Amino acid sequence: MAIVSSYSESCGNASFTKILHDTIRQYSGYEVEVVELDLPILQSIDTSIRAAATRHVDDLCRRLAQFDYVNIQLEAGLYGTLPGDIFQRLRKLMKANPNTSVTLHSPRIIPNPTAKRNAIKQLLSLRLKSALHSLMADYQAGIHTRLNSRLVRELARNGHTAIVHTERAKRQISTFFGYDNVYVHPLRLVQEGFQSSTATLDKVKANLNLEKGAVLIGMFGYISRNKGHFDALEALSQLPGNYKLAIFGRQHPQTIRSDGSKDDYLSALVQTVKNSRLLRGRVFFLGELSDDQFMQVASAVDVAWLPYYENGQDGSGIASITMDVCGRVLASASFAFDELMKLIPYNNVVRFDIGNDLELATKTQMIMSQAVPTKPFGDESTYNIRSQALAYVQASKARR
Known part of the structure; x- marks a missing residue:
């Protein structure tokens, strides 16, 4: 084949x-x-x-x-x-x-x-x-x-x-x-018998010198417009100072310019962090992970954010992995996620309206006050x- x-x-x-x-x-x-x-x-x-x-x-x-x-x-x-x-x-x-x-x-x-x-x-x-x-x-x-x-x-x-x-x-x-x-x-990317480990994220936390009691939020995948990074920054600015945002991902290859100039979206994102007193020292751009590292880190962050906008895709590998391995996930009310939830009900995912950073911030604090659900987080009886x-x-x- x-x-x-x-x-x-x-x-x-x-x-x-x-x-x-x-x-x-x-x-x-x-x-x-x-x-x-x-x-x-x-x-x-x-x-x-x-x-x-x-x-x-x-x-x-x-x-x-x-x-x-x-x-x-x-x-x-x-x-x-x-x-x-x-x-x-x-x-x-x-x-x-x-x-x-x-x-x-x-x-x-x-x-x-x-x-x-x-x-x-x-x-x-x-x-x-x-x-x-x-x-x-x-x-x-x-x-x-x-x-x-x-x-x-x-x-x-x-x-x-x-x-x-x-x-x-x-x-x-x-x-x-x-x-x-x-x-x-639906897209399935996590192998049977996957064992989560905090080792990779522990090294990241040590290098960042995060204070005790820090709540680490993870975002994953290419840094592109449909991923909702600006909504994430707005939500983070409304959360207590011990909440930190780790962006694991790189600029999309198709946005790399041959004339040496910067990508507008990424540049605006970086400048927003630099210019905000509420965000400075709380947002970390940590680059791309290997597939194995991504699964391990996604399984170990305190909460994962998926504030995606509609872009016509019916499936997201990043979202599928995150929902399967992370104990607490905030996912936007996109049509793609609506359809995924009909096929695979998840007990670890909380939804919020696209672009509503107030709702994202509020529900992040709510989900952090709750215990992590039992695994498997998604119903694997039909689609695995x-x-x-x-x-x-x-x-x-x-x-x-």
Whole structure:
């Protein structure tokens, strides 16, 4: 069996692919090979390099034809920058082997009307500049939904199995495309028998010289706009001084500029901390962790924050791991988390409205006054690491 994905890169897809590779071999006995995407080539918009990307995809197709089964991890940005390139490359890959399943991590096929509604209100109020920004946001979001619709149609045309992370995504594909060859399985990344340890976090605490009685809040993953870092800073400023925020993560690679300038979001975040008397000495940027270190640290912090905004993704590996291993989790009321909770009820997660830093601060103090629930924190009776591996095997066989 082949899995088409990123693998050696630092990204969520690569981490998930490693888990898939290992667990499919463990639970099914299948031989599994990752057919790795060359991201620097695929994501370039230079004409000559795009030609090299075409040759790269053609080579991948020849390799995929030799396997019994294929799974394609579909996060559009892995396959290119321009929508036309992404579609043509994935179209080729889908045709390479008849026994193929496609994992849709961000299956946005219904446009969000919010930006368009805002634009209409702003136009009626003669706020032309704001209206233009809203219309541009609506146009950019429409690019993703149109591309996803084309890809789902292509998947259905080839009779391949779709794998999605929510029942909502399955319903939408059935409703809008009349296609029912869809498997649902939420992201699972924590191996059976995982043993938490405080050793890694103890070293971090010692190096930070935290006072006795400090409450350490953890945030994890790439430092990007949808993660809600500014809401976290606002919430922290309302909490007692012994509450500290540790940000374990790095700047997203796609925001690194070649001209040597700083990323605007990260720069604003750092300046906010520097300029705030209430935050100074309480916020720590601690960089990226290995997958194993992340699980250990997430299991050992006093509380984890997931103040995510909507970005069209139906699954988050960071969130899934955090909910599975951390005893106290605050998660925003995003649609993605709503859908996850329907499949896997958690006893350690408290929800709050997106952007409501007052609620986040209040509920953090509330959850800290309560005992940590018993493990497992999530109901593993239906969806677990083993069922995920077997679902991928079954899905690749379930050609329509």
